[in-house]
Amino acid sequence: DAGVTQSPTHLIKTRGQQVTLRCSPKSGHDTVSWYQQALGQGPQFIFQYYEEEERQRGNFPDRFSGHQYPNYSSELNVNALLLGDSALYLCASSPRLAGGQETQYFGPGTRLLVL
Amino acid sequence: SQQGEEDPQALSIQEGENATMNCSYKTSINNLQWYRQNSGRGLVHLILIRSNEREKHSGRLRVTLDTSKKSSSLLITASRAADTASYFCATISSGANSKLTFGKGITLSVRP
Numbered sequence: 001d002a003g004v005t006q007s008p009t010h011l012i013k014t015r016g017q018q019v020t021l022r023c024s025p026k027s028g029h030d031t032v033s034w035y036q037q038a039l040g041q042g043p044q045f046i047f048q049y050y051e052e053e054e055r056q057r058g059n060f061p062d063r064f065s066g067h068q069y070p071n072y073s074s075e076l077n078v079n080a081l082l083l084g085d086s087a088l089y090l091c092a093s094s095p096r097l098a099g100g101q102e103t104q105y106f107g108p109g110t111r112l113l114v115l
Numbered sequence: 116s117q118q119g120e121e122d123p124q125a126l127s128i129q130e131g132e133n134a135t136m137n138c139s140y141k142t143s144i145n146n147l148q149w150y151r152q153n154s155g156r157g158l159v160h161l162i163l164i165r166s167n168e169r170e171k172h173s174g175r176l177r178v179t180l181d182t183s184k185k186s187s188s189l190l191i192t193a194s195r196a197a198d199t200a201s202y203f204c205a206t207i208s209s210g211a212n213s214k215l216t217f218g219k220g221i222t223l224s225v226r227p
Contacts, residue, residue, distance in 0.1 A: 042205075
């Protein structure tokens with residue numbers, strides 16, 4: 001049973017560029033959440049998707065957008081990259097049937113460096 | 116914004132000793148969860164305690180929750196060098212939302 005997978009593992013971009021990160025949820029999970037973790041900090045909630053729609057959003061600008069596909073996989077897109085977007089981006093999945101308040105399983109993350 | 120505040124920020128102990136980490140939070144919660152993170156990798160779920168529970172055990176882990184004080188503690192007994200990691204508490208607030216709100220984490224170092 002594959003856990004949550006993310007790609008790529010590392011990414012280097014320059015300011016102003018755009019980036020797309022990908023996530024495949026754990027088998028049987030239909031809800032995907034994205035988090036940003038800056039160095040030395042705890043993860044910060046970006047947004048959550050289920051049924052292919054954004055359901056909740058944290059305090060992040062519109063430069064951060066996402067998508068969920070019918071197979072429940074998800075993408076995080078960041079436009080007009082800033083130096084401050086350098087962080088570890090974590091994807092987490094959970095089963096919606098459980099009310100969305102159960103354990104979230106995290107992927108290994110994508111480390112993004114913006115130069 | 117961070118919901119949880121872990122204490123201490125860093126903890127160094129000898130292998131075999133017990134490690135106690137504390138977490139305080141601000142709003143009413145549905146549940147509180149503890150996660151471990153090794154060297155900036157993905158988070159590993161350790162234990163979930165619901166707002167109507169006071170104590171929970173899982174192997175060498177013991178978690179307590181005091182909703183009146185809005186605080187939780189994680190006890191790791193008989194620590195091992197492999198327990199060296201960052202530990203985070205995260206809460207899911209009462210209501211319909213399901214986002215996790217994390218603290219800044221505790222760095223635990225277990226000396227062999």
